[in-house]
Amino acid sequence: MSTVARPRPVRLRRDRELEPESRTNIGAADFHRPSVRVTMAALRVVVLVLLVVTGLGPLVWLALAAVSPTQDLIQGPFSFFASGQVQWQNLAIAWERGRIGHYLLNTAALAAGSMVSTLFVSTTAAFVITVLKPRWGGLLSGAILATLFIPGIVSLVPLYLTVRDLPIVGISLVNTFWAVWLPAAATAFNVLIIARFLESIPAELYEAARIDGAGPLRILWSIVLPLARPILGVVGLLTIVASWKDYLWPLLVLPNPDNQPVSVALPRLADQTELSVQMAALFLALLVPVVLFLVFQRQFLRGASMSGSVKG
Amino acid sequence: MSDEARLTRTAVRTGGGAAWLARRWRRSQPGWQALGIALPAIIVYLYFSWGPILSSLVMSLQNPVPGGTAEWVGLDNFAYVLSDPGLPQATLNTVYYTLLAVLFGFPVPLALAVFISELKKQSWYFSGLAYLPVVVPPVVAILLWKFFYEPSSDGVFNTLLGAVGIAPLPWLNSTAMAMPSIVLETTWAGAGSAVIIYIAALTSVPGELYEAAELDGAGIWRRVWHVTLPQMRGIIGTMLLLQVIGTMQIFTEPYLFTGGGPQNATKTLLMTVFDYAFTRVDYGAATALSVLLAAVLALFSVAYLLLTRRWSRS
Numbered sequence A: 001m002s003t004v005a006r007p008r009p010v011r012l013r014r015d016r017e018l019e020p021e022s023r024t025n026i027g028a029a030d031f032h033r034p035s036v037r038v039t040m041a042a043l044r045v046v047v048l049v050l051l052v053v054t055g056l057g058p059l060v061w062l063a064l065a066a067v068s069p070t071q072d073l074i075q076g077p078f079s080f081f082a083s084g085q086v087q088w089q090n091l092a093i094a095w096e097r098g099r100i101g102h103y104l105l106n107t108a109a110l111a112a113g114s115m116v117s118t119l120f121v122s123t124t125a126a127f128v129i130t131v132l133k134p135r136w137g138g139l140l141s142g143a144i145l146a147t148l149f150i151p152g153i154v155s156l157v158p159l160y161l162t163v164r165d166l167p168i169v170g171i172s173l174v175n176t177f178w179a180v181w182l183p184a185a186a187t188a189f190n191v192l193i194i195a196r197f198l199e200s201i202p203a204e205l206y207e208a209a210r211i212d213g214a215g216p217l218r219i220l221w222s223i224v225l226p227l228a229r230p231i232l233g234v235v236g237l238l239t240i241v242a243s244w245k246d247y248l249w250p251l252l253v254l255p256n257p258d259n260q261p262v263s264v265a266l267p268r269l270a271d272q273t274e275l276s277v278q279m280a281a282l283f284l285a286l287l288v289p290v291v292l293f294l295v296f297q298r299q300f301l302r303g304a305s306m307s308g309s310v311k312g
Numbered sequence B: 001m002s003d004e005a006r007l008t009r010t011a012v013r014t015g016g017g018a019a020w021l022a023r024r025w026r027r028s029q030p031g032w033q034a035l036g037i038a039l040p041a042i043i044v045y046l047y048f049s050w051g052p053i054l055s056s057l058v059m060s061l062q063n064p065v066p067g068g069t070a071e072w073v074g075l076d077n078f079a080y081v082l083s084d085p086g087l088p089q090a091t092l093n094t095v096y097y098t099l100l101a102v103l104f105g106f107p108v109p110l111a112l113a114v115f116i117s118e119l120k121k122q123s124w125y126f127s128g129l130a131y132l133p134v135v136v137p138p139v140v141a142i143l144l145w146k147f148f149y150e151p152s153s154d155g156v157f158n159t160l161l162g163a164v165g166i167a168p169l170p171w172l173n174s175t176a177m178a179m180p181s182i183v184l185e186t187t188w189a190g191a192g193s194a195v196i197i198y199i200a201a202l203t204s205v206p207g208e209l210y211e212a213a214e215l216d217g218a219g220i221w222r223r224v225w226h227v228t229l230p231q232m233r234g235i236i237g238t239m240l241l242l243q244v245i246g247t248m249q250i251f252t253e254p255y256l257f258t259g260g261g262p263q264n265a266t267k268t269l270l271m272t273v274f275d276y277a278f279t280r281v282d283y284g285a286a287t288a289l290s291v292l293l294a295a296v297l298a299l300f301s302v303a304y305l306l307l308t309r310r311w312s313r314s
Helices: A034-066 A070-075 A089-096 A100-132 A137-149 A152-164 A178-185 A188-200 A203-211 A216-227 A229-245 A248-253 A262-272 A275-295 A297-311 B003-009 B019-059 B076-082 B087-105 B107-116 B124-135 B138-148 B156-163 B178-202 B207-215 B220-231 B233-248 B252-257 B269-279 B283-313
Strands: none
Touching: A034 A275, A034 B107, A034 B124, A034 B138, A070 A275, A089 A100, A089 A275, A100 A137, A100 A178, A100 A188, A100 A216, A100 A229, A100 A262, A100 A275, A100 B019, A137 A188, A137 B019, A152 A178, A152 A248, A152 B019, A152 B269, A152 B283, A178 A229, A178 A248, A178 B019, A188 A229, A188 A297, A203 A216, A216 A229, A216 B019, A229 A297, A248 A262, A262 A275, A262 B138, A275 A297, A275 B124, A275 B138, A297 B124, A297 B178, B019 B283, B076 B283, B087 B107, B087 B178, B087 B233, B087 B269, B107 B124, B107 B178, B124 B178, B138 B156, B138 B178, B138 B252, B178 B233, B178 B252, B207 B220, B220 B233, B233 B283, B252 B269, B269 B283
């Protein structure tokens, strides 16, 4: 048995999404005209410069400010290191006295837990709706998808009260990470994109497994999960990004500073610390998402374009 | 493979036995086992989605009595919220914010996406650069821009303006400029994801349409106008709707940039809900206002659905 290679998961619509190969507006004939070629080349440079200035500029400024003395920042916002001093200790002070490291760990724990709970809940729901198709499956999918059309603001206050005092169970999740992890799982959009993906898997696969005697759990574990890996990656990434960005909800349910993510802690810190340390703290909070983006750029952009293709 | 051979592989689960037993087992499976698998989702949605949505409707009609059951007050909460002297200002601010956000944030990503999708080779860094601000955590971006907006002549933006001979602007400190300043930042932070979505949509525009238009003698600009944009109509409308729904619920940016000031010039509807609920602890008023806002937003969605249906029919 061990010598038999496991079948590699089918890679469905993976590579070609971001790289258009078909003809676009400007065709080969246009490119023979010098005016078009010159305009495009000039536009290319102009747009690139604009993108670098607006996209990268503020981040580079922050990186420089993070290691500048406060008085240099106040004297002139672009006269970096006017005093000839690079203050590396800003970063250390922000990390230790500002406890940025601690808050970043909280953020990471919140994001990871939200991802796990979202993947678990959304995958099982999508699996039941698209593969098992029980008689009440339509009701379930209707009830889940209907929440897509209801603006989030409706449930803000009752959701807070629910988390503060869970009905029936009677416990409070306030100041625990569960207060963020569990509500994050109730995101209908994720059920929708996983269900769409599962529908694209040929039904014969499920049928074959069923005839071979595999139960629902076995089908979920051995067929759906390996095949759905790309889409689960996208959903996981989208969840992590959303959780990393969240501010209002953790502000409400995590009043204890020890449990707060970096997004909630930063504004409080900004009121208490000197400018240079403030900038160092912002820089440290920025570093992780930007590095993640540089490493997983394809996945990020794929996730972003997918959220559009489903909405459209 | 024979039936028996297959059955032996599932013998453990079926407990052995005849084929009819296995068939019956299989047929009865989806019932309770599907329920078991769906249970986590059902519980999570009951507690954190369906429950809160329903109780929002109920709470908007009630006044909580300390230590007892809430009393029904009909539409009193709605009347109270609608007669709040702060409401017109908050509504105007929110609508103003939405208008500005659409005005700033709508054409730029579309134009950028159309341009980027024309680049033949080595253009991945264009979308990467455009998307970079999106990965900046909003709170980091807000605190950074708050420093950029420093109103003295030594502020970052004012120094830049000074270099081209423009006098320092008050940015967040003036009632007239505070809201546009906030919109400028949110546009910077959000444009990238719209760019990526439009680029993806552009790849599905059939190339033959461009070829046909070219043969008919349409120039590049006319092709953009008569082929690209009409082909993108669906996604453009959807993005517009989502942007309106999203921006009508703006909270974090005005809360952290200005706290609603100066003189309530940036106080939005969601900040009013937040105030009702967590400063005045008036849950009835808070839910009443959020139900009203949600109803308006739902109306937008319905109007949009009806419109698109008419488009696709014609």
